[in-house]
Amino acid sequence: AQSVTQLGSHVSVSEGALVLLRCNYSSSVPPYLFWYVQYPNQGLQLLLKYTSAATLVKGINGFEAEFKKSETSFHLTKPSAHMSDAAEYFCAVSKYGGATNKLIFGTGTLLAVQP
Amino acid sequence: NAGVTQTPKFQVLKTGQSMTLQCAQDMNHNSMYWYRQDPGMGLRLIYYSASEGTTDKGEVPNGYNVSRLNKREFSLRLESAAPSQTSVYFCASSEDINSGNTIYFGEGSWLTVV
Numbered sequence: 001a002q003s004v005t006q007l008g009s010h011v012s013v014s015e016g017a018l019v020l021l022r023c024n025y026s027s028s029v030p031p032y033l034f035w036y037v038q039y040p041n042q043g044l045q046l047l048l049k050y051t052s053a054a055t056l057v058k059g060i061n062g063f064e065a066e067f068k069k070s071e072t073s074f075h076l077t078k079p080s081a082h083m084s085d086a087a088e089y090f091c092a093v094s095k096y097g098g099a100t101n102k103l104i105f106g107t108g109t110l111l112a113v114q115p
Numbered sequence: 116n117a118g119v120t121q122t123p124k125f126q127v128l129k130t131g132q133s134m135t136l137q138c139a140q141d142m143n144h145n146s147m148y149w150y151r152q153d154p155g156m157g158l159r160l161i162y163y164s165a166s167e168g169t170t171d172k173g174e175v176p177n178g179y180n181v182s183r184l185n186k187r188e189f190s191l192r193l194e195s196a197a198p199s200q201t202s203v204y205f206c207a208s209s210e211d212i213n214s215g216n217t218i219y220f221g222e223g224s225w226l227t228v229v
């Protein structure tokens with residue numbers, strides 16, 4: 001069975017500070033990993049995804065994530081936070097090479113950016 | 116550039132009433148999904164449709180039915196609404212059902228059952 005754990009349901013950073021949102025996964029087979037962002041009262045938008053091509057994945061809005069198999073982690077980072085980054089972020093996993101595109105989501109991390 | 120469109124956006128139901136959430140996508144995707152989002156639980160898959168004419172249960176299908184009306188449309192029906200079905204519902208689609216395909220989400224439907 002696959003699962004993801006997001007450490008920290010709420011994270012607060014100052015504008016211009018490093019953003020680090022943590023995600024650890026559990027999977028008995030190689031995974032696909034995703035980060036989605038949800039702005040208030042909106043749907044989820046894909047930030048980036050890992051599909052085994054490269055361990056460091058760059059996404060939209062200056063975000064990136066690094067796949068670390070030894071640590072079973074896929075943490076999301078951004079060097080300098082903007083006010084517009086305030087949103088909820090979801091990590092998700094699916095089975096590599098699977099015949100069904102089922103995403104298993106983490107419980108989300110709400111990012112607040114202080115001026 | 117509509118993407119995935121859901122209606123209604125907000126609905127209040129009384130316990131025992133029925134309703135249908137409508138969803139349409141204009142990206143010519145083969146696969147469509149219904150998720151529910153509850154506080155502290157992330158998103159959970161209710162039903163999915165790999166292609167036109169097929170539907171399958173997801174993680175939390177009890178109390179719901181779905182219809183893949185055609186390639187564009189995938190509806191979710193609550194036959195007898197219960198307070199436990201108060202949630203935010205998201206329709207989504209992807210090019211096909213193979214894992215790794217990007218899933219595109221609609222903007223959500225807020226449902227309250229009283």
